[in-house]
Amino acid sequence: MKLLRLEWLKLRRYRFFAISTLVMLLLVLLLLVFFGDINAFGQQPAEDGEGKQLTPLQEDFAALGLYQMPRAYANLAYLAGYFKFFAAILVILSVTNEFTFRTARQNIIDGLSRKQFFGSKLITMLLMALGLTLLSGVATLVMALGHEQPDSASYLKGLPVLAALFTEYLLCFSLAFLLAWTLKRGAAAILLFLLYYFILENILYFVLGEDLGQFLPMQPGRSLIEEPFTRLTKVDQIIGLAHQEGFPWKAFGLSWAYLALFFTAAYQLVLRRDL
Amino acid sequence: MSSQTVGETNTETVLHTAHLRKQYGAFTAVEDLSLQIQKGSVFGLLGPNGSGKTTTLGMVLGITHPSSGTFQWFQGRDNPPLKQRMGALLETPNFYPYLNALENLRLVAEIKSLSAPPYQEVLKTVNLHDRRRSPFKHYSLGMRQRLAIAAALLTDPEVLVLDEPTNGLDPQGIAEVRQIILDIARRGITVIMASHILAEVEKICDHVAVLRQGQLLYQGTVAGMVPGDSLWELGYEGAQELGPILQNAPSVAEAQPEDSLWLVKLHPAYDAAQLNRYLAEKGYYLKHLKERRSNLEAEFLKLVDQ
Known part of the structure; x- marks a missing residue:
């Protein structure tokens, strides 16, 4: 509780934190609520050679079942997953600011143990992941209730996806977290994080091939929640894509293995290094 | 406070280090440092920049891991x-720039688990009460330094650790901070202060450890830094007449004229009063008798340049 209060005192007046949290929440809500209105097949109605409109290519995502339980959780979780980068930057800054302001050492001098100091940052990160997951869950519930649903049991059936979403957030944050502790500089950590996530790992994946590449640290995060659009638009049936049914245990397990590894590494770094 | 309790508290060791060493690769920042700091003293850690002062404080404050050696606060x-019994700052004052003085102090109090910290009181002590609601980033260096001292005082500490507390301040700021430290010391709080300014240590501290390139050169009282055989200036109407008398005085080890004065070095067993009485008995009344302390600055440089 003390650690939580401490973090709250530090963050509540931090303008970037307040603004970005607000913006993030708004964007998540807007996306989840209005994505259903977007035409799944682009703005222009597709036409065949003779100028006759092809149906059902004008349908929006809501009509295709974006908010239909039990898949609604997964569908919206996939969209909400994009906000992890935003939040990851906050995770990085919450750590690197302590080094930029040299308050890390002052906190220790004032009496915080290294363990407590690390713990306070870990809690902040966990709460951010939890908050975003809950937000996605609640938004899904509200939207699903607004659209007709087959039965109430399907509401529960989709819930495990939220555990996957939580894991996806955490996995992404854990890399950001480790980089922040290692580099101590906000700009450097953010840059390297984005560079690795979007470019370096893709190159590695390509070089290593799928068999080995799937074990790269950020890969399980990508397969925790299945991309829903091919299924929604029934493109999957056209190209004959197989779906993974059930909970993605393999990606889930791999994610938590990496989580444990990254957190342990960061913790050891805090314990051993001179501040 | 009775004199007896003063006597008791003076015997307690606040900080004891044994063979502290810090190695950065091939570079040794601090070498075999053994210090003993008594309760109630104002202890100066004196040395040029890069002599290992901050590294030493970092180690005893838990920021820097010693390569070897041990230290102990309050005899364990x-x-x-x-x-909770210590207020400390290292190098620069470190606070959250977007928080004001009060909010920053609240954070410190939270870390130290203080129930009713005397915010107003400490802010008044360091003359920041009027600016307590301005964000830290708008503070001048002097104000930052003073806020750091305020934070260190929140717990009503038994020991205060300061690192170059007047560094970068203008003369007025220096005077203010020095006065605050002296006031604190007068309350019986032990002060450990690193400084590269000899005059500052001389003005504020009673005990000193002199460091050079991580090596301890001297440890003891500030007065003891100066060799005991200080010189005495003697003035007499007819200066030349004094020469033969001084040659024969049993208390005089060496005497030489300088302008209209005589410079006398006494035998260790004698003091100036004895010399004065001897001369008076012989009918020579001095119009000037003054101790000329050998220049502290020169002694310091001598120590450091060896």
Whole structure:
């Protein structure tokens, strides 16, 4: 509780934190609520050679079942997953600011143990992941209730996806977290994080091939929640894509293995290094 | 406070280090440092920049891991917890720039688990009460330094650790901070202060450890830094007449004229009063008798340049 209060005192007046949290929440809500209105097949109605409109290519995502339980959780979780980068930057800054302001050492001098100091940052990160997951869950519930649903049991059936979403957030944050502790500089950590996530790992994946590449640290995060659009638009049936049914245990397990590894590494770094 | 309790408290060791060493690769920042700091003293850690002062403070404050050696606060007594009995700052004042003085102090109090910290009181002590609601980033260096001292005073500490507390301040700021430190010391709080300014240590501290390139050159009282055989200036109407008398005085080890004065070095067993009485008995009444302390600055440089 003390650690939580401490973090709250530090963050509540931090303008970037307040603004970005607000913006993030708004964007998540807007996306989840209005994505259903977007035409799944682009703005222009597709036409065949003779100028006759092809149906059902004008349908929006809501009509295709974006908010239909039990898949609604997964569908919206996939969209909400994009906000992890935003939040990851906050995770990085919450750590690197302590080094930029040299308050890390002052906190220790004032009496915080290294363990407590690390713990306070870990809690902040966990709460951010939890908050975003809950937000996605609640938004899904509200939207699903607004659209007709087959039965109430399907509401529960989709819930495990939220555990996957939580894991996806955490996995992404854990890399950001480790980089922040290692580099101590906000700009450097953010840059390297984005560079690795979007470019370096893709190159590695390509070089290593799928068999080995799937074990790269950020890969399980990508397969925790299945991309829903091919299924929604029934493109999957056209190209004959197989779906993974059930909970993605393999990606889930791999994610938590990496989580444990990254957190342990960061913790050891805090314990051993001179501040 | 009775004199007896003063006597008792003076015997307690606040900080004891044994063979502390810090190695950065091939570079040794601090070498075999053994210090003993008594309760109630104002202890100066004196040395040029890069002599290992901050590294030493970092080690005893738990920021830097020693390569070898040990240290102990309050002879291992840890109740109440050490950090609640200590106020400390290292190098620059470190605070959250977007928080104001009060909010920053609240954070420190939270870390130290203080129930009713005297915010207003400490802010008044360091003359920041009027600016307590301005964000830290708008503070001048002097104000930052003073806020750091305020934070260190929040716990009503038994020991205060300061690192170059007047560094970068203008003359007025220096005077203010020095006065605050002296006031604190007068309350019986032990002060450990690193400084590269000899005059500052001389003005504020009673005990000193001199460091050079991580090596301890001297440890003891500030007065003891100066060799005991100081010179005495003697003035007499007819200066030349004094020469033969001084040659024969039993208390005089050496005497030589300088302008209209005589410079006398006494035998260790004698003091100036004895010399004065001897001369008076012989009918020579001095119009000037003054100790000329050998220049502290020169002694310091001598120590450091060896």
